[in-house]
Amino acid sequence: MDQHTPSPPPPGGSTVFGRGSYAEALRIAAILRKETVGGALLVAAAVVALIWANSPLADSYFALRDFRIGYEPWHLNLSLGAWAADGLLAIFFFLVGLELKREFVAGDLRQISKSVVPIAAAVGGVAVPAVIYALVNLSSPELLRGWAIPTATDIAFAVAVLAIIGSHLPSALRIFLLTLAVVDDLIAISIIAIFYSSDIQPGPLLLALIPLGLYTFLAQKYRRFFGTRLAAAWLILLPLGIATWTLVHASGIHATVAGVLLGFAVPVIRSQASGGPDAGPGLAETFEHRFRPISAGIAVPIFAFFSAGVALGGWEGLVSALTDPVALGVILALVLGKPAGILGTSWVLTKATRARLDDSFKWIDIFGVSVLAGIGFTVSLLVAELSFGHGSIEDDHAKVGILTASLIAALLASAVLSTRNRQYRLAEAEEKIDSDHNGVPDVYERDHRS
Template sequence: MTDQPPVHEPTTRRQQFLGRLSLPERTFITDALRTETVGGMLLLTAAVVALIWANVWPHSYESVLDYRIGPSAPLHLDLTLATWAKDGLLTIFFFVAGIELKREFVAGELRTPSAALLPVVAAVCGVAMPAVLFALVNSGSGGHPGGWAIPTATDIAFALGVLAVVGSHLPSALRAFLLTLAVVDDLIAILIIAIFYSSGIKFWALGLAFAGLVLFWFLHRRGVKGWYLFVPLAVVVWALMHESGVHATVAGVAMGLMLRCHREGDEKHSPGEHIEHLVRPLSAGLAVPVFALFSAGVTISVPALREVFTQATPLGIVTGLLVGKTVGIFGGTWLAARFTRAELNPRLKWADLFAVSVLAGIGFTVSLLISELAFPHDLALADRSKTAVLVGSLLCATIATVLLKLRTRHYRTLCEEEDQDADGGVGGSVDGDGVPDVRQQDEPARRLPREGFGGDG
């Protein structure tokens, strides 16, 4: 009887997440985050200016916020400057968010179930846990459960602005995870605003707004071009949505989702990508900073800061941002990875994801917006909620900075490896062709079908 060769059981390749991104995806992420980083710097500046203005010249600040402008009939658009910033300029922000969502679902990290699972689970848990903690803190007689949605949102621009200020390096995989997480987070925030913070629906206006959206979609799908056609149509749709009682920013999201974000034929960029490239600087550089200027101006005093940690509503917000976001995002990701047998990129550690989870607790733009929507008839409570958002975001930024700084040297090494395109025979490629050396080393792997949670790491 001859010896038989040993039979080896087939091994299942464990899927990897937070791995190296494909070069096109990394290029897109880098370009998008560069704009958001500049916008984050402007956002931080606007917030500081608002705080100084509101505390040094409070009457001047209030008078500017309450100044009315716009036609009163027939759509009641004689709004205060603060409302124009909240309902008008933020529509541009949500329009870009809509395009980001569409692109992620058709061409980005969310286009396949395996790639989408971790950021989606992280985002859902990162929304649910802060809401639960807020509800628990506000379950007593002195609480205000209506503000449960305030600590649920992540502000990617503010987070990137913090990274830019402190000079922390982050590998592209972690940045992509943070961006994808924020995109899904924005989708959930949009749904929350549309469902829970819309009231007094006027169906005639909503119907006309829907008809305008259908016309917008039809013209776009027919290949009709021209900003002079689409911009006036977008303004009409926005005005009708505002009149309908549904929050006007929903119009921006809807129009963003209608844009085609996949390439056809020999297109270098899809229409959605092209429009996002044009509008993103307007959103990050003007719309969001101006909104911050008109919304972040709250009175800072020792009693106001004391109330943040002694009253249920602001305490629930701080707890939700600092603890809820961190535990929800990190815990949800860890559990999802464990049950799907996903393998973390060996060049990273779970501590890196924990630091990013803390950073994602920075909730600014949407949190300030929901603070106003949750307490429209109690301006003092709305201001206390905004103060809590600022305090919670500052705590998250500070703690995340400390955690990330501990790994700065390692992050810098990873970033240098990702970017290196040697010329002269040092470190790999000698061609200096603009393609990083590590990409050329991975070329055979990149020809394989994409799989896993983080690209082709």
């Protein structure tokens, strides 16, 4: 049997982590190309912050980070670091909401048979790291609040690593990686909303339902009210979104939750009599196109700049931070717990359902992607601040652990995936073959027929 001929599935079995539709593969590839640039900016911003925070000019960095601005009666007199975490990251989570809705309404994950394994793998990749962190810090109850720090995957950082090592991941693995990151983010924002909200004020929370409801109604009916005049829609929807964010922030719930809710409210498919995922693109596609460059190129790098600047205190300070239970728990959870949770859950489910992997990759590739998912940067930094308080010694040690674990995960994943580049190039070449010249590669037509 040649390398381009798929082996038949076992009796009663099915394929997991497949390529999906060709349209979905193209969409995912476009997203990851944008995230690659964002990942490079993210890493650069974090490096600049670390150098500045440990230079003779460190005081100026912390003075800039802690500079306060905003209207106090609206509870918006915040430091620049807080504005980055609460405000700019809301844009990032708005895109998370859009992407989640897109996947489950019109994407391949709307099919339970295709979504159950990657979603379960993402859940395993959240649960196992949390357990490992808790076990490491079991003797210090005050440190257990950081259990959620190592639960998220930073897709921008991960695809930047892939770009550096020149990995030609098959489309099935790219879709798997993005699914992991998106579901991770959903779980992370749920954890933030449930476990990291304090002093809830019901008044502002109830008031937030008014602009959110108006925003949802107008977004769903935007063609009726605005037609093709997108600028007019922005003039109304954007102030409603800002009002929702402001009231959610004032309620005591972390304001990034507002970003996800606003993303969920945007229609994914165009409302037509035919309905269904083939009705055409909705407002979500337009918003994703407009907001992703802002998120990847501005919002997330600025957050990384204000969040990653940790004063290490020289070599002794670095050693002290790395031997702290908080940092150790984060490192072990991300480097060991992430791949154990993702790979272990995937293996158990495929064996239980007698499923097989897509022919374009093997279990070693799932392992490599699982290790890559141990890069928990943006959301992990946010949860660290929520867990221990911005600028506390525990927060600093947690961030040292996050940075260290992300570096280790990146190096290990690079070592694993780079050895498979030859096989990835063969799979990539196969995915480009279109013998009937109809614009859809043969492998996608073959998968559709199967």
